[in-house]
Amino acid sequence: MRTFEAARMALEAIRAHKLRGFFTVLGTVFGVTFLIAVITLIEGMNQYVEKEFKGAIYGVNTVTLRRRPSITTDGDEGQWREWRRRPRLTFEDADWLEGRMQTPGVLALSAMNTGKALGPRGREAENVWITGATASYFQVREMALEQGRAFSRNEANLGLPVVVIGQDLAAALFQGRNPIGQEIRLRNFPYRVIGVIEKQGKLFGMSLDNVAIAPIRSDLNGFVNNGRKNTVDEITFKVARDDQVALAKAELESWMRIRHRLRPGENNDFELETAEESLGFWDKLRTILLVALPMLVSVSLVVGAIVIMNIMLVSVSERTREIGIRKSMGARRADILLQFLFESSTLSGLGALLGIGVGILLAKAVQASTPLPASVAGWSIALAILLGLGVGVVSGVYPAWRASRLDPIVALRSE
Amino acid sequence: MSAGTPLIETRRLEKHYQMGAETVRALRGVDLTIYPNEYVAIMGPSGSGKSTFMNLIGCLDTPTSGDYILNGNHVAGMDDDQLARVRNREIGFVFQTFNLLPRSTALENVELPLVYGGVGAKERRERAAAALRSVELGDRLDHRPNELSGGQRQRVAIARALVTRPSIILADEPTGNLDSRTSEEIMTLFERLHAEGQTVIMVTHEPDIARHAHRVVTLRDGVISSDETQDGIRRETLAEAAPAPAGV
Numbered sequence: 001m002r003t004f005e006a007a008r009m010a011l012e013a014i015r016a017h018k019l020r021g022f023f024t025v026l027g028t029v030f031g032v033t034f035l036i037a038v039i040t041l042i043e044g045m046n047q048y049v050e051k052e053f054k055g056a057i058y059g060v061n062t063v064t065l066r067r068r069p070s071i072t073t074d075g076d077e078g079q080w081r082e083w084r085r086r087p088r089l090t091f092e093d094a095d096w097l098e099g100r101m102q103t104p105g106v107l108a109l110s111a112m113n114t115g116k117a118l119g120p121r122g123r124e125a126e127n128v129w130i131t132g133a134t135a136s137y138f139q140v141r142e143m144a145l146e147q148g149r150a151f152s153r154n155e156a157n158l159g160l161p162v163v164v165i166g167q168d169l170a171a172a173l174f175q176g177r178n179p180i181g182q183e184i185r186l187r188n189f190p191y192r193v194i195g196v197i198e199k200q201g202k203l204f205g206m207s208l209d210n211v212a213i214a215p216i217r218s219d220l221n222g223f224v225n226n227g228r229k230n231t232v233d234e235i236t237f238k239v240a241r242d243d244q245v246a247l248a249k250a251e252l253e254s255w256m257r258i259r260h261r262l263r264p265g266e267n268n269d270f271e272l273e274t275a276e277e278s279l280g281f282w283d284k285l286r287t288i289l290l291v292a293l294p295m296l297v298s299v300s301l302v303v304g305a306i307v308i309m310n311i312m313l314v315s316v317s318e319r320t321r322e323i324g325i326r327k328s329m330g331a332r333r334a335d336i337l338l339q340f341l342f343e344s345s346t347l348s349g350l351g352a353l354l355g356i357g358v359g360i361l362l363a364k365a366v367q368a369s370t371p372l373p374a375s376v377a378g379w380s381i382a383l384a385i386l387l388g389l390g391v392g393v394v395s396g397v398y399p400a401w402r403a404s405r406l407d408p409i410v411a412l413r414s415e
Numbered sequence: 416m417s418a419g420t421p422l423i424e425t426r427r428l429e430k431h432y433q434m435g436a437e438t439v440r441a442l443r444g445v446d447l448t449i450y451p452n453e454y455v456a457i458m459g460p461s462g463s464g465k466s467t468f469m470n471l472i473g474c475l476d477t478p479t480s481g482d483y484i485l486n487g488n489h490v491a492g493m494d495d496d497q498l499a500r501v502r503n504r505e506i507g508f509v510f511q512t513f514n515l516l517p518r519s520t521a522l523e524n525v526e527l528p529l530v531y532g533g534v535g536a537k538e539r540r541e542r543a544a545a546a547l548r549s550v551e552l553g554d555r556l557d558h559r560p561n562e563l564s565g566g567q568r569q570r571v572a573i574a575r576a577l578v579t580r581p582s583i584i585l586a587d588e589p590t591g592n593l594d595s596r597t598s599e600e601i602m603t604l605f606e607r608l609h610a611e612g613q614t615v616i617m618v619t620h621e622p623d624i625a626r627h628a629h630r631v632v633t634l635r636d637g638v639i640s641s642d643e644t645q646d647g648i649r650r651e652t653l654a655e656a657a658p659a660p661a662g663v
Contacts, residue, residue, distance in 0.1 A: 005530045016518055325514045328475065329575075330503020330531040332496045409477050412514065 002335055010342035011274070014350075024311040025351025027304020028391055032352045032384045036359025039380040041366060042289050044373035049282050059141045059275075061242050063249045065089065065097075065235040065256065066271045084271045090219070093132075093259060100255050103239060103248045106138040109132060109216055111224040111233040116183040117212055119173025121290075125210065125407055128169055132216030132224040138197075140238040148180045148195030159217035165192040166209035170196050183239045184395075186212055189219040246272050301387060304348070305395035311397035312344050323403050324411025333404040340403050341414055342395025345389050350352040352388020356381055416435050418448025422483075422582055422614055423449040423472065428481035442483065443637035448617065456628035457618045463575040464637040466587075469618045473585045474501045478584040486582045503532050504557060511566045511588035515544075515575075522548060522556040527573045532579055535622040546574040550604065566597035573604060577613075584608065590624055602627045605647040 014021050064070070067085040069102045091109065098107045101109070110133040117128045131137075135153040138145075151162045163184065170193075179193045191214055200208035214220050216232065225231045239248050249272050256270050323336055363374035430442040436600040441464045451454055452563055459465040477498070483490045486505055495503065507528075508514075516526045524567060525543035534542070547556055549568040560568055569589060576584050584606070590598035606627060609615050617628060625631050633641045 001531060002530065013613075014520065144474070321514070322516060325516060326509050326527070326531070327499065328502060328514075329528040330472070330497045330499050330579075334431060409470050412475075412510070 003134055003338060006335060006338040007342050009339050010346050013319075013343050014347055015313075020311065021347050021350075022306055025304065025347050025354070027300055027307050027359065028348045028351035028388055029355040029393075031297050031304055032355025032388060033299030033306050033362060034300060035293065035384055035387070036356050036376070036380055037362040037366070038289065038293050040360065040363035040374045040376050041372055043284075043377045043380075044295075044363070044367065044375040046315060046341065047224055047316060047375050049279060049374050054387035059236060059238060060104065061240070061245055061246075061274065062236050063245060063252055064273045065237070065252055066233065066273060069271050070273060071147045072111040074158045086261065089230065089233075089270070091230045091232065093256075094232065094235050096259060097235065097237075097252065097255055101248075101251060103237075103244060103251050105237050105239040105244070106136050106139055108135055108136040108236045108238070109232045109234070110134075110217060110236065111231070113224045115187055117169060118188075120182065120184075121267075123173050123175075124176060124279065125169055125172040126176050127210065128186075129166075130220065130224060131213045131216070132220050133213055133214060136215065137236075140236050142372040144198045145195045146198045147178075148193070150195055156215040156217065159215050159219070159221070161189060161191045161214070161218055162194045163212050163214040164195040165193055166197055166199055166211035166323070168209035169212060172210075175409070186214065186220060187223045191218075197409060204334075245266050245276075249274060251397075297387075305391045308344055308348060308392065309398060310397035311404070312340060312396055315343070316340065316399045316403040319403075320406060320411045320414040323406050324408050324414065328407070334403060336406075337400045337404040340400030344399070345392030348395070349385065349393030351386050351389045352402075353390075355388070356384050359384075362415055419450060420487075421448045422451045422453075422486055422598070422617075424482070424484045425471075426482040428464065428468075428471060428483060429479050430464070430471060430476070431479045441637055442471070442478070444637055445634070445637075447632060447639065447642075452612050452616055454605075454611070454615045454627070454629045455617070455629045456625035457616065458622075458625050458631060459634035459651060460620070463474060463584065463637075465618055465620075465633040465634050468634060469585065469587055472583075472616060473506055474498045481569060487648075498655040499619075500533070503528055504579065505582040507579060507581040507584045507588035509569070509572050509576050509589045511591035513560070513565075513592070514573045514660055515568060515571055517560055520557045521563070521571045521574075524560070524571055525578050528575060528579045540641065543574070543640065549577065550574045565593050566596075566600055569593060569597075569601055572603075573608075574657055577608070578604075583614045583616055586615065588619055589617065590621070592618075598624070 023369055058402075067069055067086050075149055094107060094109050101107070110131055112131045114127050115130050117125045117130070119125070133156075135151055135156040138150045145164070148164070148168070150164055151160070155162055163186065165173075165184070173179065174182065179196060182193050184193060185191070188376050197209075197211075197213075200211075202208060202341075216224070221250065222230055237248050237252060251270055253268065259269065260269055262269065272301075288355060326336060360376055363376070366372055367374040418637065425445055428438065428442055428445040428447075432439045432441055432537055445464075445468060451476075457465055471478055471589070474493075475498070477493065478491055485501065488501055490498070490501060504584065517526070519527075522540065522543050522578055526539045526544050529539040529542060544556060546555070547553055553565060555563060555567060555571075556616045560571070563571065563587065573584075584605075589605070591603055593601060600648065602624065605617070606616055615628075617624070619625050628645075630642070630644045632639055
């Protein structure tokens with residue numbers, strides 16, 4: 001009952017000084033805004049990486065065998081020399097592996113290069129991602145066809161000049177007309193379009209639909225493999241479930257060591273990557289951000305708390321007489337203490353709510369103007385509210401304590 | 416009138432203040448007994464210890480030494496929160512400067528002591544409205560102090576003092592900020608309360624106001640210099656004649 005009364009009186013006091021209240025809690029507002037915006041963007045990035053990035057770059061539940069790492073953040077000159085000395089992966093390697101893998105799964109080969117594609121009437125597209133692949137590539141990458149069909153295992157093995165193209169490339173070369181059955185030229189080799197893949201979207205602002213996928217054993221072979229026939233960039237093995245990924249990786253490693261005749265103790269002369277492992281750098285970055293964030297936010301909140309404390313001290317001294325009146329009417333120390341604590345924590349809590357609103361807007365604005373997605377995490381809102389209330393309580397304790405200790409005689413006499 | 420248990424009893428009440436190196440003895444042994452339904456004026460020039468005495472009577476402060484028994488409560492040894500409880504239950508304050516909360520309505524002001532007394536919202540509102548009606552402000556419940564005249568403000572304050580049905584109304588220069596006509600109105604109100612059985616203690620330095628009381632206690636240099644009823648009989652004589660208070 002008395003608690004409810006303290007809350008009511010606190011709200012009344014806040015209502016009487018709205019503008020002052022607003023400025024009082026600016027620190028909290030900024031702190032919480034920052035907190036919400038950054039967490040929202042990190043979480044958004046996280047979802048993006050989980051959903052889009054992994055699938056687009058690696059495929060889901062796959063192990064990729066490469067000559068050297070696809071993403072390199074470090075590596076000195078010696079490391080590069082070692083990478084260059086490694087044997088290339090070949091079609092024969094792939095066939096050899098496919099015949100031996102015990103873990104159930106699908107194996108695909110692919111190699112990629114960028115180049116020009118020519119359509120009818122002199123239309124052309126630049127910087128097309130031209131991929132040479134096996135028929136299983138579509139299955140491994142979970143790529144569905146929008147129109148037409150993918151090339152068959154037979155067509156791939158025979159190296160027939162057929163191609164499946166992305167939607168952006170189809171639009172550039174055929175401008176709305178049906179591309180199926182039409183001829184295009186890749187590196188001047190004629191290819192017949194047999195399918196168009198579903199829209200793949202963008203990755204970091206880069207279109208994933210400006211692509212052409214043709215059998216790796218076809219005329220493009222030399223081009224996508226940078227002049228070396230019968231080699232591949234990647235041998236990708238896809239398993240059905242994520243708990244089979246590690247097993248597939250271990251098996252691929254032992255077969256490859258046998259294939260390359262590596263002695264025990266000798267280092268691998270190939271790389272095995274999984275989406276989870278390769279994105280470790282992102283997990284690391286995310287952890288750093290999530291750890292650094294509280295420090296940045298707490299600076300705002302500490303400043304905010306100091307401001308609130310000062311304004312509350314002013315408020316207490318302005319209302320000395322009111323406190324005296326309340327005490328003479330029988331208010332105990334706890335009643336006064338509670339009233340001022342409620343006031344500071346309600347103020348700061350409202351500031352936190354404001355900060356949450358601004359933070360979400362800010363994140364949405366970033367989302368609208370950049371490819372970064374935003375995803376508001378429920379826990380960040382709960383955290384923000386708790387922090388807001390906490391700042392209010394902490395900053396209100398001393399002023400409220402001072403108010404509760406006022407001598408009623410002195411307080412009543414004050415002007 | 417003087418029969419029965421005393422409402423207020425002070426014994427050798429002393430209050431000292433430390434002013435730098437010097438100890439000021441504001442009260443130097445005050446013995447006073449007040450019985451229910453008395454109307455007492457406490458007078459004295461400034462520096463007589465009158466205010467200090469009022470603060471002690473009002474349980475806003477505790478004595479340095481001596482005893483103060485208010486309606487059976489030994490106030491002298493109480494801590495802050497116990498004093499607050501006694502103030503809430505036993506004392507209704509009326510101040511010279513009214514001391515209403517400026518942002519609250521008349522009704523909310525009168526409800527305030529009931530809030531701290533833990534009275535439920537509905538009963539609080541009813542009792543506060545009744546108290547305001549009893550001071551003829553039944554039509555001003557939702558007015559804020561700045562929308563009321565001085566006399567009306569003081570009547571709100573009196574309603575606030577009455578609403579807890581306290582043992583004593585303690586009024587400190589209640590007419591000090593009012594013109595003479597309004598002062599008369601307020602004094603008439605106090606007389607009516609007294610007639611209805613309320614114990615009233617009034618601190619004043621105006622003989623005209625003190626005249627309304629039935630007993631005038633004068634303090635000088637921290638001791639009682641005179642204690643007279645309206646008919647001029649010294650109070651001590653009466654008190655000595657009365658049966659000794661039992662059980663205190």
